[in-house]
Amino acid sequence: MSGPTGGTGTAQTGGTGTAQAGGPGTAQETAARLLRRIGGGGAVTVDLDTTVTAPEERRWEGLPGALVAGDPRLDRDAPYAVLGGPGTGKTSLIVDTAVSFLRAGGRADELMVVTPSKESAAAVRTAVVDRLRAEDSYATSGSPVRSVHSWAFSILTTVESEQHGPLPRLMSGAEHDAQIRELLRGHVADNRGDWPDEIRPALPLTGFARQLRDLLLRAAERGLGPDDLEELGRRHDRPMWTAAASFLREYRQVQELSGTTNLNASELLHTALAALRADDARERTDVSSPAVARWRDSLRLVLVDDAHNLDPAAGEFIDLFLRPGVTAVVTGDPDQCVFHFRGADEQFLTRHAATGDHRVTLSRSHRLTAGPAAAVRRLQERLPASGAAATSLRVPLTGVAGEREAGGDGDRPAVGGAAPAGIAVHRAPTVTAERLVVTDHVRRAHVVDEVPWSRIAVIVRSVADIPALRRTLLSHGVPVTVDPTSVVLAEQQLVSVLLLALEALLRPLTTAEVQRLVESPLGGADPVMVRRLERSVARAVLGTGMRAMECVSRIVLREATPTEEQQWTRFFGPREQGVLDRIRAVVDAGRDAHRAGGSVETVLWKVWQAADLSASLQQQALRGGTLGSQADRDLDAVMSLFDLAGDIVERNPNVSLRTFVEDVRAQELPTGGRDRRGVAPDAVEILPAHAAAGREWDVVVVAGVQEDSWPAGLTVGGLFGQVELVDALDRGIEPGAPVARAAGALQEERRLFLLAVSRARHSTLVTATGTSTDDADVPSRFLREIEESGAVQGTGAEDTGDGEDTAAGQADAGGGAGSEGTASTTGAPTSVAGEGDDAALPRVLAVEPLVAELRDAVCDPDRPGHERDAAARCLGRFAGAGVHGADPDDWWGVLPPSTTAPVVPEGTPVRLSPSAIDRLSTCGFTAFIESVRSDDAPTEPMLVGQFIHALAEAFADGLDVDTAHRLVETVIPELVDAPPAVVGHRVETWRQGVTRLHTWITARGGADVEVAVEQALEQDIGQTARGYRVVLAGRADRLETGPDGTLVIDFKTGTAVTKQQAEDSAQLASYQLLVTDGGGTAAGAVLVYPGKDTKTMTVRRQSAATPERVEEFRASLLDLADTMIGPEFTAAADGGPGAGDTASLSPATTQGRQVVE
Structure with a gap:
């Protein structure tokens, strides 16, 4: 390592060593205890590795070597500042200095390692412990590694405790x-x-x-x-x-x-500073805090890592302990300061680095290879110089990882060996294609290059970009972990349903909320089981007007009577009953604990215990994979919920359950819980760029580098002028003065991008969406900047694909799917032809999409025969290996029908309704679904229609029009759920419609005309070809019987049909058939439309049916009735006219069809 000023040095890696701990018997006994504890029961194998491997020893030379060794010749009157770019060994120097000090006999209370955050403190602490764990002679009861806030909290707690003041609490x-x-x-x-x-x-x-x-x-x-x-x-x-x-x-x-x-964190530092200053004042009068005095007097070594991310208050706090005689080392890189928005300032670092003889520069990156290092240098050139006006504290990278030094072999081997190290850029045509590119790159790194999942990271600009990428990765078999601080606790799936179960103890849940419990892990019902549950209840309540899920809700909440529960669940099988029993057990356990006066923690524990999810989630987490990563996340979320409950009860032991639930729901910012895991999960981490500070992986994908998000738009002061406040206090700029902030904001985004692309030890892929012909999605200008370095591979790699490079074709040409050599991490992935915007989606190296493509090839009659044969052979191999979905027995649509028996039992008549005949004649399938479905809640048009029919009946009994108008003004606003202007328009429309209806009805009739309203009609009209009796039954709105026969009148509130459609109407013809078979003479039928905006009533007439026409229509009805017997039904495109929400069930419709196979 070398630099232009101050001390220089180099670091090299040395050998390794191992130490044995414990014996086989001890390991076996411990494993058995773990199995019993997690409830494995043999389903999970636990192997304990008793080998302790010491990390590689690094050798430091020059001034860095003197700092690490604690050379007594060092000047201890001022701190040493260590500057260096990404991966140059700043944190390693901190760790080695701490370990060397402790190995030389130093005590933990004589050392303080300070970091800006608890995450970086945990990483440094782990590194120190890993170096010391092989030391049999070393032991300590405390940790010398703390975040600056942890240190300040400890100091403040000590001072307040000695002065018998209230102890602080960090929010x-x-x-x-x-x-x-x-x-x-x-x-x-x-x-x-x-x-x-x-x-x-x-x-x-x-x-x-x-x-x-x-x-x-x-x-x-x-x-x-x-x-x-x-x-x-x-x-x-x-x-x-x-x-x-x-x-x-x-x-x-x-x-x-x-x-x-x-x-809060900011108040904590200033409160601790005030306490220390007060202690300094008391020290002059010999009344200072003994604990603080001991702490200060005992410190011999203070190490500060990533000092560029400290805010001024943190720097001032640390300065109070940097006294003459205390060795202090401060490390950092001003170009990696990305937390200015949180108050971070490089001032603490640059002030201590201003003295040249106390400045150490590290210029060789042990992380970055040549490509990423060149990209970093290019980005650094676009950043302003840090430090004093005449001196830049930037240390250019003059050496990179993998380079040979003095004839050596480089400082580390390549990962896996299949993919070249470096940095690459991929511009995808669509967002979907970009996510698939990311997924393919991650899978190839693991499958081909053998990189562990935990050594791969996907970095995005903000937390909002995480969910979509997470779903794509999980759907392709990639285990994923997301830091809890990236997700609001109440929005975690399992926490959300636990809170809902707690709310069931405080208030009645809605039907939608109960359905959430049914579909949640508490109920354990998948979509198929939910449908079975609804069908079973719907069958039991058919004809009662109740909805299936409403009945389920009443059963779960114990609002149903025993008779109702027995009636509604009589068609349940064991699995359906089990779903309800599980939810009720959870709610009942919580209710019993709540009624017994249990604390919030007790009630929550009873609910969690009754859910019986702990053992299954633990087993899933131990198995790993995508389900394991989700289970791990769920368990972490539940532990965070219990931590929060414990904290709230500790502050207020009498807190109510309602207050607890409201407090958790009220939190709209993510918060981190206590990390109890000894190891990181074996999963790919997706994290925002700021969370990547101070960390590294073998393979990194920086995704979504768009101009509108990276760099992000300029953040102004907002309603409160926060930026102007900071400028006034830190820079003396008068509020309201014109200030150009765009350049500073751009530099902050560039530093953040520099940080993101400098995290990988082996390879970095940067992805964006948009092409030269797309003006909507523009790749970030930062892509062009790193491409200007000349070290970026595969820039602009966009594979449009022609659809010919199919899985079947590859299998036929190259020996089948899964052949060696078909997967490569170089270049862009091949594409799969599709439709629409995603016409060229990249193929992902995963089993699921490959099986889907092979199935598509097998079932496509237009494919060449050799391709279909090759695809079939590949599917056979997959099926033999147990791959789900490869065996045709798992495919939908290829199994035989569950039954071929008629839908209508033999000896039961077929019932037809006049209103359903039109639908039956156009789509028998939809008509059958409508005949067996449970009654849904009435819609607005249905309610309005019922109201107008009631008025028509009342007009026949003498209701006056003024009263009808008042009813319209009262009832219609209750039926129409719309803005006031729309409701007013509907009221006026029906005032006029009711007037027309009243005028039309009162003008009809006479002394020789008999009127009947809402008349039920039912006749046995004959027998089908299969011997089934057919009954036609309906209700006529109005019948007028005179000398010429009976006229059927049907009132309609919808759109008027044409005259020809009325003449051909099967509904009107069926009414005339009912009149004829009932012994009357059909005089025709009319449709009346009072809602149509015309001066006179709109009427559509069907002429009187002749005997021949009646018989012809009877024969057609008998043929239609035969189609209702089943078991086969004819389906029309889009379900036929008036299919409504049942159209998506028709196999002949495109509505609701899955568009991504």
């Missing part, structure tokens, strides 16, 4: 946000606060609370209290600052009333 960001929103809700309800009148409507909005919290955090980072912020607001005429100051004052008063000292 999570989610809790802080929830408390702010709760206070704002109080301001809205009571009209409190000093907010400007024009701002008050925004108080309930989540964005308002987020911006207010951001302002308060920025103020706390700079030590501003309510009075300071209020004075700034008045001085600069910023009413939002003064209002925020008043809010902050109220917030602190509420915290004081709670009896606890709740601090």
Whole structure:
């Protein structure tokens, strides 16, 4: 390692060693205990590796070697600053210095290793422990590695404990946000606060609370209290600052009333600083804190890692311990400072690096190969110089991993050996294609290059980009892990349903919420089981007007009577009954604990215990794979929920269950739980770019590098002017002064991109969406910058594919699927022809899409015979290996029918309805579905139609039009769920329609005309060819019987048909058939449309049926009835006219068809 100024040095890797711990008997006994604990019962094998492998020893030379060895000749009057780019060994130097100090006899309380975050502290702590675990003679009861906030918290707790003050408590960001929103809700309800009148409507909005919290955090980072912020607001005429100051004052008063000292991270550092300064003042009078004095006096070595990510308060806090005589090492890289939005500032690092003789530069990257290093250098060239005006603290990378030094073989071997190391860019035509490219690259790295899942990462710009990529990876068999801090706790699937089960103890759940429980892990019902459950209940309640899921809800919530429950569940099998029993067991267990006065923790535990998911999730997690990664995530989420419950009960032992549920639901920011895992899960990690700081993997994919998201749009000060506050305090810029911020924001995004592309030890793939012909999705300008370095491989790799390179074709030409040599990590993946925008989707190296493509080839009659034969042979090999979906017995549509018996039992008449005949004649399948489905909730048109029919009946009994108008004005608004303007229009439309209807009805009739309304008609009209009796039954709205016969009148509220359609109407013809068979004379039939906007009533007439026409129509009905017997039904395209929501069930329709196979 070398550099232009200060000390230089090099690091080399040395040998390894092993140490044995325990014996076979001990390992077997421990494994048996673990099996019993997880409930494995032989289903899971636990093997304990008792071999302890010591990490590689590094050799340091020059000034770095002196720092690591603790050379007594070092100057201890000032800290040493170690500067270097990505992978140059800064953290390794920190770890080796700490290990060397402890091995030389130093005590843990004489050493402090400080990092900016708890995640980086955990990583450094693990590295130190791994180096010391082989030391039989070393033991310690404490950890010398802490985050700066952990250190400050420990100091503050010590001081407050000695002074008998209230002990501090560190709040999570989610809790802080929830408390702010709760206070704002109080301001809205009571009209409190000093907010400007024009701002008050925004108080309930989540964005308002987020911006207010951001302002308060920025103020706390700079030590501003309510009075300071209020004075700034008045001085600069910023009413939002003064209002925020008043809010902050109220917030602190509420915290004081709670009896606890709740601090966020920013407040913690300033409170600890104040305590230390007070202690310094007391020290001059010999009354300082003994514990703090011992801590300061005992420290001999202070190591600060990633100092570029410390905020000014953290730097000031650490400076209080950097006294003469204490060896201090500060490492960092200003070009990797990506947390300015959280208050991070390179000032602490650059101040200590300003002295040349105390500056150490590391210029050789032990992580990056030549390609990524060149890309990093190109990005660094576009960044402004750091440090003093005349001196840049940037250390160019002059050496990279894998280069031979002095005839050596490089510092590490290649991974797997199949894919070349370096950096590549892929521009995909669509977002879907990009995700498949990422998935294929990840799978090839694992399958071909043998990279462990845990050594692969996918980095995205923001948390919002994670879910879609996660779904794609999981669907192709890639186990995935996502940091809990990337997902809101209440939005975790298992936590969400547990909260719902708790809410069932406090209020009646809706039908939709009960269905969520049924479909959740608590109920354990998949979509097929849900359908079976609904069909069983629907069969039991057929004709009652009740919906199946409403009945299920009442059973689960124990709202049904024993008779109703027995009636509704009489068609249940053991599996259907098991679903309801599991949910009721969970709810009952929680209800019993709640009624017994149990605490929140007790009730939650009883619910979780009754769910009986712990053992199964543990076994899934131990098995690994995609299901294992999801189970691991679920268990972590449940543990976080219990941690939160414990914390809330600890603060308030009498907290109610309702308050707990509301608190968890109110948290809208992700929060991290306590990490109890000893090892990282064997899964690919998807994480936002900021979370990748200080970490490394073998293979990294940087996905979604678009111009509109990376660089992200310029973040302005918002409603509160947060950026202007920071500028006023840190740079002395007057608020309101014109400031060009675009360049600074762009540099911040460039630093973040530099960090992302510098995380891989072996290979990096950068992906984006968009081509030269696509103006909607534009790849980021950063792609062009790294391409200018000349080291990027495969730039612009876009495979449009012609659809000829199929799996079957490859198998036929190359010896079948799975042949060696067919998979390669070089170049772009091949494509599969499709339709629409995704006409050329890249093929993913995974079993599922390959099986799907082979099945498509086998079933395609247009494919050449040799391709279909080759595909069949491949499927046979897969089926023999037990691959799901390869065996034709698993395919839908190839199994024989479950029954060939007629739908209508022999001896039972076939019943036809006049209103269903038109549908039966166009699509027998849809008509059958409609005849057996349970009654759905009535729709708006149905309710309006029933109302108009009731008015028509009332007009026949003498109802006057004025009363009808009042009924319209009262009833229609209750039936129409729409904006007021639409409701008013409907009311006026039906006022006019009712007037027309009244005029038309009152003008009809006479002394010789007999009128009947809502008349039921039913006749046995004959026998089918298979010997089934046919009954035609319906209800006529109005019958007018006079000297010429009976006229059938049917009122309609829908769209009017044409005159010819009315003449051909099977519904009207069936009414005339019923009149004729009933002994009357059919005088015709009419359709009446009162809702049609015309001056006179719209009427469509069907002429009187002749005897010949009646018999002809009877014969056609008997033929139609024969088709209703089944078991085969004719299906029409799109279900025929009027099919409604049952159209998607028809095999001849395109509606609802799966478009991605």
